[in-house]
Amino acid sequence: xERKFHLNSPLNAEAARSLSAGQEVLISGPAFTARDxxxxxxxxxxxxxxxxxxxxxxxxxxxxxxxxxxxxxxIGSIGPTTSSRMDAFTPALLEAGLAGMIGKGxxxxxxNQAIARHQAVYFGAVGGLxxxxxxxIKNAELVAFEELGPEAVYRLELDGFPVRVLTDSRGNDFLSxxxxxxxxxxxx
Amino acid sequence: MRTISSDQITAAVRELCLxxxxxxxxxxxxxxxxxxxxxRSEAGRRVLEDILENARIAGRERLPLCQDTGLALFxxxxxxxVSLTGCGLQQAVDQGVGLAYREGFLRKxxxxxxxxxxxxxxxxxxxxxxxxxxxxxVRIIHLPKGCGSENMxxxxxxxxxxxxxGVERLVAETVQMAGANACPPxxxxxxxxxxxxxxxxxxxxxxxxxxxxxxxxxxxASMESRLxxxxxxxxxxxxxxxxxxxALEVFIEVHPCHMASLPVAVNLQCHAARRAFTVL
Numbered sequence: 001x002e003r004k005f006h007l008n009s010p011l012n013a014e015a016a017r018s019l020s021a022g023q024e025v026l027i028s029g030p031a032f033t034a035r036d037x038x039x040x041x042x043x044x045x046x047x048x049x050x051x052x053x054x055x056x057x058x059x060x061x062x063x064x065x066x067x068x069x070x071x072x073x074x075i076g077s078i079g080p081t082t083s084s085r086m087d088a089f090t091p092a093l094l095e096a097g098l099a100g101m102i103g104k105g106x107x108x109x110x111x112n113q114a115i116a117r118h119q120a121v122y123f124g125a126v127g128g129l130x131x132x133x134x135x136x137i138k139n140a141e142l143v144a145f146e147e148l149g150p151e152a153v154y155r156l157e158l159d160g161f162p163v164r165v166l167t168d169s170r171g172n173d174f175l176s177x178x179x180x181x182x183x184x185x186x187x188x
Numbered sequence: 189m190r191t192i193s194s195d196q197i198t199a200a201v202r203e204l205c206l207x208x209x210x211x212x213x214x215x216x217x218x219x220x221x222x223x224x225x226x227x228r229s230e231a232g233r234r235v236l237e238d239i240l241e242n243a244r245i246a247g248r249e250r251l252p253l254c255q256d257t258g259l260a261l262f263x264x265x266x267x268x269x270v271s272l273t274g275c276g277l278q279q280a281v282d283q284g285v286g287l288a289y290r291e292g293f294l295r296k297x298x299x300x301x302x303x304x305x306x307x308x309x310x311x312x313x314x315x316x317x318x319x320x321x322x323x324x325x326v327r328i329i330h331l332p333k334g335c336g337s338e339n340m341x342x343x344x345x346x347x348x349x350x351x352x353x354g355v356e357r358l359v360a361e362t363v364q365m366a367g368a369n370a371c372p373p374x375x376x377x378x379x380x381x382x383x384x385x386x387x388x389x390x391x392x393x394x395x396x397x398x399x400x401x402x403x404x405x406x407x408x409a410s411m412e413s414r415l416x417x418x419x420x421x422x423x424x425x426x427x428x429x430x431x432x433x434x435a436l437e438v439f440i441e442v443h444p445c446h447m448a449s450l451p452v453a454v455n456l457q458c459h460a461a462r463r464a465f466t467v468l
Contacts, residue, residue: 037305067255067295076293077246077255082336082369104336105369105428126427127336127371128460129238130255131246149307150295164429175368178430183423184364 009158010058011099016121019165021172025123026160031060031102032143035081037151039089046096053144053153057097063104065150066140067130075140075156077130080104083122087111094118102163106175116171123163124175136161190267190324192468194274194283197326200466201284201314204330205260206292208464209252212243215399216375216436216461223373223426223433232431236373239426239459250292254371254460257294258332260285260314263396269324278316286310297335317389329396329465337374337456340366343388346450355380355452356415362454363419363435368428371458374435376419379453382443391455394439396463403440412438426459436461 007015009029019025032054034042042052063083067076083103090101091114102123107115115122125133139157146152166174220240227233246253262281266272274280289296289311296311321327342362346354359378366374379390402409415438425431436459445451 065255065295065297067252067257068293070250070293073251076295077252079255081256082339084369104371105367124368124428126235126238126429127368128254128334128458129242131249131251131253132238132242134251135245149309150297151307175428178423180364180367180422180424183421184360 006160009060009100011060011121012058013119016099017119017169019121019168021165021168021174021177023165025163025165027060027102027123027158027163028160029060029158031062031156031158033064033066033154033156034061035063035065035151036085037148038145038153039086041145043089043092046092052096054155056093058099059097060100060102061093061098062102062156066134066154069140073134075134075137078134078137079127079130080125083107090114094120102161106173107167112167112171112173115167116169119169121165121169122167124166125161125163133161189269189271191271191273192326194272194276194280196468197277197280197328198284198287200328200468201262201281201330202288204328204464204466205285205288205294205332208330208332208462209257209292209294210246210250212246212253213461213463217243219399219436220373220459223436227426227431227433229425229429229431231429232425232433235426235429236433252294253462254334254458255295256297256334256336257289257311258334259298260311261331261333261392262314263317263319263329263393265319265321265327267321267323267325270326277318278313281314281316282312285312285314326468327465328468329463331395331463334458334460337366337370337458340370341391341453341455343384343451343453345384346452348448348450350450352411355450356411356418358452359415359438359454360418360422362456363424364422366456367424370456371460372424372428372435373426373433373459375457375461376415376435376438377455377457378438378440379455380440380442381445381451383445383449383451386443387451387453388455390441390443391453394441395455395457395461397439399437401439408440408442412440
């Protein structure tokens with residue numbers, strides 16, 4: 001079994017460049033939750049030349065909307081949502097300094113190219129492990145868009161959050177390397 | 189005639205929502221456990237172990253198995269010798285859903301308007317299918333349905349010439365296109381026949397079956413087994429990271445249809461295949 005690599009956020013460019021598609025990584029440090037509605041708002045702010053609700057430079061975004069924290073807990077269940085829903089917004093966010101994303105599933109070619117252009121990195125977490133992953137969150141605080149409920153932006157403090165590099169800083173795509181599409185033709 | 193009050197329905201619905209959100213069904217745990225010994229990829233086996241560990245944590249800590257606690261779907265089988273008192277059925281179910289999602293700290297994922305948004309705040313409305321049955325009991329089945337798998341589901345109006353081969357091809361293609369997005373290993377619900385509206389309902393209802401419960405018609409039972417085998421050759425694997433466990437079950441439901449039509453719906457369900465039922 002390969003040894004897991006420990007990575008801190010905010011990401012520095014050198015650390016991001018050292019990662020390869022398929023590699024397992026444990027991330028510690030801040031990550032901001034943002035999904036469909038928050039992306040739409042951030043994209044509009046960027047278009048207007050306004051500041052997004054958190055500093056995008058070197059930032060890590062996690063595509064997630066946690067369940068509410070029960071009393072005595074930091075956060076409820078949390079896990080990645082489908083990343084491709086955010087594809088339309090991602091190149092602009094990378095342009096504005098976003099360094100990494102955590103989500104689920106494949107990205108568009110345009111996103112993978114933008115990741116390579118900005119030497120960013122896209123990590124995949126496994127979906128449907130919300131209770132397990134909630135134990136890897138040390139802190140959660142509301143940052144913006146409270147009215148969006150589960151789609152609001154929270155600043156999370158990750159603590160060894162388990163992910164895998166799905167698109168590395170050279171644009172290599174781990175999921176397409178699995179060859180699922182080719183195997184379709186071989187099914188009787 | 190037996191009288192059942194809407195308060196009883198509300199209380200039962202509340203219980204079902206909480207149970208489903210926190211407890212992975214035992215038969216599903218059995219399937220996951222069994223696939224641990226057949227899964228060929230090391231990464232895949234670790235995902236399966238994590239899924240079982242997640243279920244232990246969720247049950248113990250009363251945390252949702254998945255943060256996406258879904259749309260709240262219900263099938264209510266209402267005996268015709270039951271007189272329902274109090275408020276209407278939809279209202280009774282909505283009240284139960286609202287209570288459970290607030291008290292259980294479940295995520296509220298419903299927006300009032302598909303284009304203009306606005307969270308309804310209590311995960312209502314519930315999606316209620318009413319069926320009339322004989323007798324004087326009420327059976328309520330609950331399925332919280334997350335959207336990762338729902339978004340990757342498909343309906344196709346095939347021509348009859350496509351035949352069994354065309355149907356199987358569509359099912360395999362749907363799973364292939366879903367990849368990691370649908371959170372494999374999957375339960376694959378297939379509805380064949382009916383029309384544009386019934387095929388998806390059949391596919392959804394197929395997801396309510398217990399592990400190992402084959403279609404009673406041997407023709408479709410063998411199609412279920414053949415599809416399961418074929419899907420597991422795709423190599424998507426647990427979590428979409430590669431492996432031989434892409435689906436745990438394929439369930440097919442069929443219905444008569446127009447001679448010129450072959451509707452096929454494929455409703456994917458993630459590995460957090462939550463469901464619960466009760467009888468009043």
